[in-house]
Amino acid sequence: xxxxxxxxxxxxxxxxxxxxxxxxxxxxxxxxxxxxxxxxxxxxxxxxxxxxxxxxxxxxxxxxxxxxxxxxxxxxxxxxxxxxxxxxxxxxxxxxxxxxxxxxxxxxxxxxxxxxxxxxxxxxxxxxxxxxxxxxxxxxxxxxxxxxxxxxxxxxxxxxxxxxxxxxxxxxxxxxxxxxxxxxxxxxxxxxxxxxxxxxxxxxxxxxxxxxxxxxxxxxxxxxxxxxxxxxxxxxxxxxxxxxxxxxxxxxxxxxxxxxxxxxxxxxxxxxxxxxxxxxxxxxxxxxxxxxxxxxxxxxxxxxxxxxxxxxxxxxxxxxxxxxxxxxxxxxxxxxxxxxxxxxxxxxxxxxxxxxxxxxxxxxxxxxxxxxxxxxxxxxxxxxxxxxxxxxxxxxxxxxxxxxxxxxxxxxxxxxxxxxxxxxxxxxxxxxxxxxxxxxxxxxx
Amino acid sequence: xxxxxxxxxxxxxxxxxxxxxxxxxxxxxxxxxxxxxxxxxxxxxxxxxxxxxxxxxxxxxxxxxxxxxxxxxxxxxxxxxxxxxxxxxxxxxxxxxxxxxxxxxxxxxxxxxxxxxxxxxxxxxxxxxxxxxxxxxxxxxxxxxxxxxxxxxxxxxxxxxxxxxxxxxxxxxxxxxxxxxxxxxxxxxxxxxxxxxxxxxxxxxxxxxxxxxxxxxxxxxxxxxxxxxxxxxxxxxxxxxxxxxxxxxxxxxxxxxxxxxxxxxxxxxxxxxxxxxxxxxxxxxxxxxxxxxxxxxxxxxxxxxxxxxxxxxxxxxxxxxxxxxxxxxxxxxxxxxxxxxxxxxxxxxxxxxxxxxxxxxxxxxxxxxxxxxxxxxxxxxxxxxxxxxxxxxxxxxxxxxxxxxxxxxxxxxxxxxxxxxxxxxxxxxxxxxxxxxxxxxxxxx
Numbered sequence: 001x002x003x004x005x006x007x008x009x010x011x012x013x014x015x016x017x018x019x020x021x022x023x024x025x026x027x028x029x030x031x032x033x034x035x036x037x038x039x040x041x042x043x044x045x046x047x048x049x050x051x052x053x054x055x056x057x058x059x060x061x062x063x064x065x066x067x068x069x070x071x072x073x074x075x076x077x078x079x080x081x082x083x084x085x086x087x088x089x090x091x092x093x094x095x096x097x098x099x100x101x102x103x104x105x106x107x108x109x110x111x112x113x114x115x116x117x118x119x120x121x122x123x124x125x126x127x128x129x130x131x132x133x134x135x136x137x138x139x140x141x142x143x144x145x146x147x148x149x150x151x152x153x154x155x156x157x158x159x160x161x162x163x164x165x166x167x168x169x170x171x172x173x174x175x176x177x178x179x180x181x182x183x184x185x186x187x188x189x190x191x192x193x194x195x196x197x198x199x200x201x202x203x204x205x206x207x208x209x210x211x212x213x214x215x216x217x218x219x220x221x222x223x224x225x226x227x228x229x230x231x232x233x234x235x236x237x238x239x240x241x242x243x244x245x246x247x248x249x250x251x252x253x254x255x256x257x258x259x260x261x262x263x264x265x266x267x268x269x270x271x272x273x274x275x276x277x278x279x280x281x282x283x284x285x286x287x288x289x290x291x292x293x294x295x296x297x298x299x300x301x302x303x304x305x306x307x308x309x310x311x312x313x314x315x316x317x318x319x320x321x322x323x324x325x326x327x328x329x330x331x332x333x334x335x336x337x338x339x340x341x342x343x344x345x346x347x348x349x350x351x352x353x354x355x356x357x358x359x360x361x362x363x364x365x366x367x368x369x370x371x372x373x374x375x376x377x378x379x380x381x382x383x384x385x386x387x388x389x390x391x392x393x394x395x396x397x398x399x400x401x402x403x404x405x406x407x408x409x410x411x412x413x414x415x416x417x418x419x420x421x422x423x424x425x426x427x428x429x430x431x432x433x434x435x436x437x438x439x440x441x442x443x444x445x
Numbered sequence: 446x447x448x449x450x451x452x453x454x455x456x457x458x459x460x461x462x463x464x465x466x467x468x469x470x471x472x473x474x475x476x477x478x479x480x481x482x483x484x485x486x487x488x489x490x491x492x493x494x495x496x497x498x499x500x501x502x503x504x505x506x507x508x509x510x511x512x513x514x515x516x517x518x519x520x521x522x523x524x525x526x527x528x529x530x531x532x533x534x535x536x537x538x539x540x541x542x543x544x545x546x547x548x549x550x551x552x553x554x555x556x557x558x559x560x561x562x563x564x565x566x567x568x569x570x571x572x573x574x575x576x577x578x579x580x581x582x583x584x585x586x587x588x589x590x591x592x593x594x595x596x597x598x599x600x601x602x603x604x605x606x607x608x609x610x611x612x613x614x615x616x617x618x619x620x621x622x623x624x625x626x627x628x629x630x631x632x633x634x635x636x637x638x639x640x641x642x643x644x645x646x647x648x649x650x651x652x653x654x655x656x657x658x659x660x661x662x663x664x665x666x667x668x669x670x671x672x673x674x675x676x677x678x679x680x681x682x683x684x685x686x687x688x689x690x691x692x693x694x695x696x697x698x699x700x701x702x703x704x705x706x707x708x709x710x711x712x713x714x715x716x717x718x719x720x721x722x723x724x725x726x727x728x729x730x731x732x733x734x735x736x737x738x739x740x741x742x743x744x745x746x747x748x749x750x751x752x753x754x755x756x757x758x759x760x761x762x763x764x765x766x767x768x769x770x771x772x773x774x775x776x777x778x779x780x781x782x783x784x785x786x787x788x789x790x791x792x793x794x795x796x797x798x799x800x801x802x803x804x805x806x807x808x809x810x811x812x813x814x815x816x817x818x819x820x821x822x823x824x825x826x827x828x829x830x831x832x833x834x835x836x837x838x839x840x841x842x843x844x845x846x847x848x849x850x851x852x853x854x855x856x857x858x859x860x861x862x863x864x865x866x867x868x869x870x871x872x873x874x875x876x877x878x879x880x881x882x883x884x885x886x887x888x889x890x
Contacts, residue, residue, distance in 0.1 A: 157633065166628075166630040167612045167671065183611075184611060184629060184633075188598065188611060189602050189605060220692070221693075225689075226688060242669075243688050243689075243692075244665075244670075244671075244688075251695070255783050258782075259779050261866075262706070262775050262778065262779025263775060263779075269789060271780050271781070271784050271789065272794060276801060276808075280808050283805070283809055284812055286776075287812075287840075290769070290772055291816040291817060292816060294765035295765075295820050297764040298764065298820065299761070301760055301761045301763075308760060313747070315746055318746075318763065318764075319739055319746070320743055323735065323739060324736060324739075327867035330708060331707050331708055331732070335704065335713060336716070337703070353716060353717065356721060360725050363721075364732055367732075371737065372736060375739075375743065421870075422772035422866070425772070433764065
C-alpha cells in the first residue's frame with residue numbers, strides 16, 4: 001500500500017491526471033477505499049474525483065462515515081481550488097476528470113453549497129454549458145411516501161423557508177431517487193391523517209441534468225408547469241428548474257435566432273452598453289464572408305459581358321430581379337427557422353413542404369412577373385418577356401433555397417438560423433444573375 | 446314612464462344603439478333603475494349594458510336583489526345571443542356599447558361562466574384583442590384580511606379544487622378590491638391561529654385587464670412570478686393570468702417579430718397545415734411592394750447609362766456593393782428590433798446609438814473595402830479605388846438606415862419589425878446604386 005501511495009503522490013504532484021485516472025481505475029473498490037482512508041486530508045477528494053462513476057459509488061459505500069463526510073466537505077470547500085486546477089486541464093482531460101458523481105453525493109453536494117459556490121460546482125460536476133444542470137437550484141422540498149400530510153406540513157414549516165417554490169412537493173425513496181411529484185394543491189386538499197403514498201400516482205415529468213436547456217423549454221411549454229425536477233443518470237433528484245429561468249432561456253434563444261438570421265455572428269443583448277470592438281467583431285464575420293461570396297455573382301456577370309455590352313438596359317432590371325429572389329427566399333427561410341425552433345416542423349418534414357412551396361412560389365413569381373412587366377412596359381417587348389420569365393424562375397429558385405437551407409443546416413448540426421437573410425440574398429443573387437443573363441443571351445443575342 | 450318604455454322598445458327594435466345609449470344616459474340613476482325594474486325580461490340586460498360605467502354602478506346598487514341577479518344571469522345566458530348582436534355593430538359603436546362594467550359585476554360574471562362562455566364574455570366585456578383581459582381565468586382563491594390561517598386552509602379545501610394555481614392567495618376587501626397577495630409558502634409557514642392581516646404587507650403587483658399583453662410579458666419577466674392578479678379600472682380583482690399563458694404570448698410575439706423581419710405580412714404558425722392561398726396572401730404583399738420599390742434603383746441605374754456603357758466592368762461589382770449595404774443594414778435592424786422588443790433599448794435612446802454605429806460601420810466599411818479591393822485587384826487601379834470608397838460609404842449608409850428605420854416605425858406606431866431585411870435591402874440598393882455610379886461618373890468619365 002505504501003508503494004501505491006508514493007506512486008499516487010508522485011502523479012498528483014506532476015498533475016498527470018490521465019495517468020492518475022488510469023492508475024486509479026486499475027485498482028478495485030476495496031483497494032481504492034483503503035487508499036482513500038489512508039491518504040492525507042485534501043488528497044482524498046482528488047483521488048475520489050478520478051474514479052469512474054460506477055466504481056466511485058461502490059467505493060463511497062465502503063468508506064467510513066467520517067471519511068464520507070470529509071469527501072463531501074472537501075468537494076464543497078475545494079470548489080474554488082478545483083476550479084483553478086481545471087484551467088490547467090485540456091478539454092478532453094477535463095471531461096475524463098469530471099465524470100458524473102454518484103447521484104446521492106451530487107445531491108448532497110449541491111444542497112450544501114452557497115448559490116455562488118454552486119455556479120462553480122455545476123461546472124465541476126461536469127454539466128456542460130447550456131445544459132439543464134447549469135440552471136438548477138436545490139431549493140425544493142422532498143418527502144418520503146410514508147410521511148403523513150401533517151408531518152409533511154411540519155417538514156415544510158421547518159425546511160421550506162429557503163425553498164424557491166413550494167408549489168410542488170417531491171417524493172423520493174431512501175436512495176433519494178425521485179418517484180413522484182405532488183402539487184401543493186393536492187396536499188392542501190387532502191385530510192391531515194392521510195399518508196403521502198395515498199396521493200401518489202407514480203406519474204411525473206423530470207428533466208435530465210445533462211440535457212440541453214432547449215429540452216427544458218420544450219417540456220415546460222408542453223406541460224404548462226411552473227417548476228420541474230432535475231434528476232441525474234441514476235434517477236436521483238438533484239435539483240429543480242423554475243419557469244422564470246426557463247423564460248430567460250427562451251428569450252435568449254429567440255434573440256439568438258433572430259440575430260443570427262440578421263447575420264450577426266453571436267448574440268448581442270444590450271447594444272447600448274456593448275463595446276465598439278465587440279459589435280465590430282460580431283458583425284464583420286458574416287459581412288466579410290458575404291463579400292467573398294459575391295465573387296461568384298461578379299464573375300457570373302463578367303461572363304455575360306457581351307450580352308450586357310449589346311444591351312445595357314438589361315442592367316436596369318438587375319437589382320429588381322436578384323432582390324426578388326432573395327426576398328422570396330428570406331420569407332421561406334423565416335418560416336422554416338421559426339417553425340423548426342418552436343417545434344411546429346421537424347427535420348423529416350422537409351419533403352412534405354416542397355410541393356406546397358413550389359405551388360406558392362410559382363403563384364408569387366407570376367404575380368411579381370406581372371408587376372415587373374408593368375415596370376418594364378416602355379421597353380422593347382423581348383426585354384419585357386426576358387424580365388418576366390426570369391422573375392418567375394428566380395422567385396422559384398430563391399424560395400426553394402430559403403426553404404431547404406435551414407433543413408440542410410439542421411442536418412449538418414448547424415443552427416438553422418444561420419440561414420440568414422443576407423446569406424440567402426447572396427446565394428439567390430448568384431442564381432439570379434445566371435438565370436437572367438442566360439435567358440437574355442438565349443433570346444436576345 | 447310608459448312613454449319612455451315605448452320609446453326605448455322602438456329603439457331596441459331598430460337596433461339604434463347609439464341613440465339608445467344617448468337616450469339612456471340622459472336619464473338619472475333613479476329613473477334608469479325604475480325603467481330596468483319595469484321592462485320585460487331580457488331587455489334589462491341590453492338597457493343595463495348601454496349605461497356608462499359610473500352610472501351603471503349606481504343603478505345596480507339601486508336595483509332589487511332579484512333584479513341584480515337577473516342582470517347577472519342575463520349577462521351570462523345572453524352571452525351567445527349578444528355575441529351575434531355585436532357582429533352587426535360598427536367598431537366605434539361597439540366600443541360605445543361595451544364600456545367596462547362595474548368591477549363587482551365583472552368579477553361575478555366571469556366567475557359564473559364556463560370556460561367557453563368566458564371567451565365570448567371577455568369580448569363582450571369590452572377587453573380588446575391582445576389585452577390582458579382576454580387571457581385571464583377566474584380560478585384563484587381569495588380571502589379576507591380577517592380570516593385566520595385555519596379558516597384559509599378550510600376555504601382552500603372547499604373552493605380550491607377548480608383553482609388553476611394555489612401558489613398565491615389573494616386578499617380582497619368587502620368590495621372585492623385587491624389589497625394584497627400572499628404566497629402559499631408564507632401561509633404554510635405561519636402558525637394556524639394567525640390572522641391573514643398579520644401576514645399582509647400591502648405590497649403587490651397587479652395587471653390591468655385593459656392593458657396590452659406585452660405589458661404582462663414584461664411584468665412576468667421583471668418580477669419572476671408564476672401568476673399575477675388582474676384588476677379592472679376600479680381595482681377589483683377579476684381574474685389571474687398564469688405564466689404558461691404568458692409563455693405562449695411571448696412565443697407568439699417572437700414569432701411575429703421574426704416573421705415580420707422576414708417580410709411576411711402576418712404571422713404563420715404552422716406551415717405544414719397552412720393553406721396555399723394563405724401562404725400566398727401573407728407573402729405577396731411585401732414581395733410586390735418591394736418590386737415596385739425597385740423602380741427607383743432601376744431608374745437610378747438608367748440615369749447612369751453613359752458611365753456603364755463606357756465601362757461595363759463596373760456592373761460586375763454592383764451586386765457586391767449593393768448587397769453589402771443591405772447586409773450591414775439588416776444587422777443593425779436586427780439588433781434594434783430585438784432590443785426594442787425585449788426592452789433593452791427605448792425609443793428615446795436612438796441618438797445614443799448613432800455615434801457608436803458611425804464608428805462601428807466605418808470600421809466595418811474599411812475592412813470590407815479591403816476585401817472588395819482584393820476581389821477587384823486584377824482590374825484597373827481607378828476601379829479598385831471607386832469600388833473601395835463606394836463600399837465604405839454604402840456600408841455606412843446601410844447601417845444608419847438599418848439603425849434608424851425601427852425607431853422611425855416605432856415613432857409612427859408601426860411595429861419596428863416591419864423594418865424587414867428585404868425592405869432594408871431594397872432601400873440600401875437605391876442608395877448603393879446612387880453612391881457607386883456617382884463616384885464612378887465623377888472619377889472615371
